[in-house]
Amino acid sequence: MRLLQSGIVILMLVACKASGELLGVTDEEYATQPPVFHFDDYDTCMMLKKKLYCYVNFELKPTNREKPSPVWNTIEKVSSKKIHYRHDLLRHFICVPTTCPKITVLNETDPKFKMEVGACLSEKYQYLGLKGEVTEIACKTSIYTHQTDHVDYIVLGILVTYMLWVTFASLYDLCKRYDTPENYKTFATSSAGTMITAFSVPSNWTKLKSENKSPAAEKLKCVQGIRVYMTFLVILVHTLLSVTGSPIANTKFIEEANDRKDLLGEFSKRGVYILSFHFMMSTWMLIVSMLARADRKEPLTIDFIVKSIIKRYVRLISVLLVIIGLFATWFRQLPYGPLWIGPCEEAERCRQNWWTNVLFIQTWVNRYYMCHIVSWYIGVEMQFYIISLVLITLLIKMGRSKIPYVICVLLILSILGAFWDHYRHGYPSSLAANPEDVYRLQFNKQPQWHDHFSSFIGNFSGSLLGILFGYILYMYGRQRIFTSSIHEYIWWVLSVGTLTVVASLPFFVDVDRSPATSALWVALTRPLFAFGIGILILGMSEGLGGVIKWACEWSPTYYLAKLSYTVYIGHPILQHIRIGLMRHPVHIDEVTMIIILLADIAAAFIFALLLTLLFEMPFNELANMMFRTKRISESDKKK
Template sequence: MWMQKYWRAFSLLFTKIWVVTETEYASMPEVFHLDDYDRCMLHGPDALYCSISFQLYPKTAENASDTWKVIEKVSNTQSYYRHDLLRHGICVSQRCPNIPKLELLNNNVHYIKELSDCYSTKFERLSIEGRIRTIHCQTRDSLYPVDFYDYIVGIILLTIIVLVITASLYDAYHSPNFSNENFRTRKFGIFLSSFSIIRNWKKLTTINLNNPDAKALSSLQGIRFYNVVGVIIAHTFTINMAVPILNPRYMESLRDRKIDQFWGLGSRYVTMQTFFLMSIWLLTYKFYKDNEGTKEVPFRYIIQKITSRYLRLTPLMATTILFAATWMPHISKGPLWNSIIGTEYNLCRSNLWNNFLFISNIFPFHEMCANHLWHIAMDMQFCVLALIILWFFWKHPKRRPVILLGIWVFHVVDTFFKTLKIEFKEVDPESSYNTTLVNMEDNLNLIKATATNIPAIIAGVIYGRLFYKYKNTKLLTKKTHVIIWWVLTLTTSLGTTVLPGFIINVFHENYILYTLYICLSRTVFSFGTGLFVWGMTQGHGGIIKKACEWPPVYILGRLTYGAYLIHPFIQRLKAGILRTPNFLNDYLLIFECLGYVTWSFLLSIPLTLFFEMPFEEIKNNTYNAMKKIQKNRQRND
């Protein structure tokens, strides 16, 4: 029996069993359709374009047409879109010009019904009619007039840009080859040079691995780069599945082949652990490095590190989300613009504050401004938690194992009960398009829960301390040890992202198996990935290590924060300006992935040079000045 199940699942990867024939499929109305938006806007003051969801019904239930029978059959099949619920954009000014424009804008129920009757005439020949379930109309006038906040943010951004240009010219004039550092001896010179794009470009592109510890950890930049590329690719698939599709049959085929579930079900729950693992690893190493030879770690050190982390993450994040909350809606217009860009704009206007407090991940996913920032919020939370744990470890070193075990047990129990609330369903085309479905929301909320991702803290603390303690010791010296290391890391890292996802798809009715996987996979993945990275610090890894330490990739690793922040806005911008449903196939998806990766890193360059590195340099200069003052006080005392 189990062999039959595996064979059936394997066969579904390459085949599609269609519920209806191609001729029957072609007889149904288009699920997605957009009238010519720009032509509609040419109607001047009378221009009215409405995006509607249109529920279809048979004209006579007792004598339903053949087309309706096909629609009903397809709509009741999970691997298809709801073909009885059309998502259309219609130019009311052209199709139904007699309906008063203001009445529709005011959501007058009577005239919405009149528009339903008017649009139903399009399907008369199929013996089908329909009713509008949701409607959103727009005119030539923008829904987002420029206001006070737009001007304030615009002035701030322009001031920073002018400051960067001025500092760069000042720097080039006084020190074209960076040999004259006299102007940096004064506070004004130090401040201004922090904004120099010439100086920051040199820092960005210079690789200095003279420090043995930095050289051993150089692969982390490459790992960071490849992981962000993976995130961008995953989000590219997501955004393309959440917009109108010109050829929905392709998406229905893709889902039924279970390609997404095979590769994605396991990985979407665990791969983000890599970012947290590396962050806590470096934090732990720095903690022990900074406090070498000290008997007690002052709590002000913890506060200083938290403040430093906050000032490190905030400037670039603030730049992106403030732009989304002010000027982004003014860039363009289109049939999907308000639903994609406008929604983000309204959310950021309402909930921007929780991003600055780094608590956005505790809110429901559909209420988050820039919902991809759950990762940044959690990174900050993990920084605080890890520092408190490390501070407690320093005071009570014998209690480390008990504390870590207790934290891990809390994670498993918490995740177990959260998972019990989720009704596991295979992701279908309809839920991909309508991302507000309850089952999607529950899964996404589980992913971004702080307690659910705790294994990254535990693994990061353990591997960070091991690296610090044995950084000058070669432990993997025998060939047998290296082989065991390869086997352990590959079976844990890859095993938790691919094979369990495949098993759960085959036996998805086994809820206990699914729950156990969710509870344990993050732990297995975090420790397996950490073991692999630790092995690379020992000099092993072969071609993977070389790929992670390749100089161009090392430099691109420094741009990953900006690329991660900006890539969803690029994807939403492209989706928002669509004028026709998006045509998809395997090749176009590959090209789109490459395009989004390229644009994300290209735009990350000015973001990093203009908004990240200058403020990072100011922060470092301020802390250095404070350290000098503190040392002088100690000498005087």
């Protein structure tokens, strides 16, 4: 509770800094502008006999260009900054029969309809010395924009059949639990029993509540807390994007926030480096398990590599398929309001490009039309896993003493590659935060998002550092690394100091003064962050850290961390639904943002719990069971 209260206070203090003024424009002048976003009453419109509700992009112009009105001068002044909204481009959602009753054609495909809507809106703003034309229009005449088809019913049939099997397995398992412990153990270890308990919700709930008390797990218990807090930060960024990417009632609040630097705003533009932690921990755990396997004299063969890839694939793909299936089918059938376009576009992308997600190549093929955009991380992580698996196998066979040297060389090459890739494009060090790019989440259509944010070479340093830190922990974990007070001071500087520099340096130094400095900062932030986190974990594994260690080992985080994958992959669908069901522009302020964030976090973990119990854990156990059976049969043959 203390941790939650402290987090809320910090968020409020940080967010409350986002108050400034738009220089050169008074509040009175700002208020004379037509609203950038406007919603007519959607539900009332849908009750009309001749219902027609339209999303309209209406580009304003002065009625008299030689003597423009004061309102137009204000619009030009406010819109001149790219970090402001375009106030000359109105995004209005109108009920045509009530807002424009004089229109004679109620058919969006008719060119005359577009002209008449433009004339109607021009008449509306004539008193301000403004006119305009419609540049984009999309209409709906029904609450449901898509008819169900065979794909919808196929997905529904698969999900219903699967849920019936899970229900049967759960009920059968519950009945068996009322038997004697000996009989239940016999059942649970039989071939049929292991299959049933793998899909049983009560059995998976028991596993989810269990805690690994082994010395190795206790040593790295802090990792679970870090994993949870990183997940909170990811949801925070996505909540900020989902809110600012939807129609805003008080656009001045967003523009004032963009006019100055604040921690939350800068983090949302630069915070991609936090995902280096997840890439790092994936390969960290991988090399530890492979070194232990080699010490047990178990062979690192092609067969082992293939089995490991299949096991990883099965664990990741089950939940991903469920989310993609929902996005492509029943997600678009929800009773969305005026903002139906966004969910429908996502559904269309998933119908066309679902196969790139299944093959984990979504960052390479059709990347501008990626289905479930946050899945880029899953694709890159799977690519890193396969490469690291092969790389570690080769290095162990060559001699494990060579591992740190080879990894350091590869790390330097990856940093140089990230620098050159960023430099040759001339990108700034932060992702574009222009409201026009964020609105309707159009920023992912820009090359920088893919070249900078989700690139393979840009994120590779985290995986390489994971191999290095995993090697250090495995080889030297039985002895203390930080043995004196001087070592402890050095640890604080290298861990917390490095993380502080990564988060705060752009506030004090202009890292974008040239393409070279921008590229250098981008190339260094992810490896520096991963390095700082890695050193932090090593120190906490030896008892250092004080309150940081306590927070990272706080007992609830251990269980929440087990949901981190399904939280990441599942929470965007809930945010899409929240936006799609909106009926009016959102009025945003600091308190509202905190409330939405807390609601998003709570909903994400509840949804993730269902995904974990129903899909992730069953298929993960299925892969384990398959390979476990194979190993037993091979050992029997040797006998």
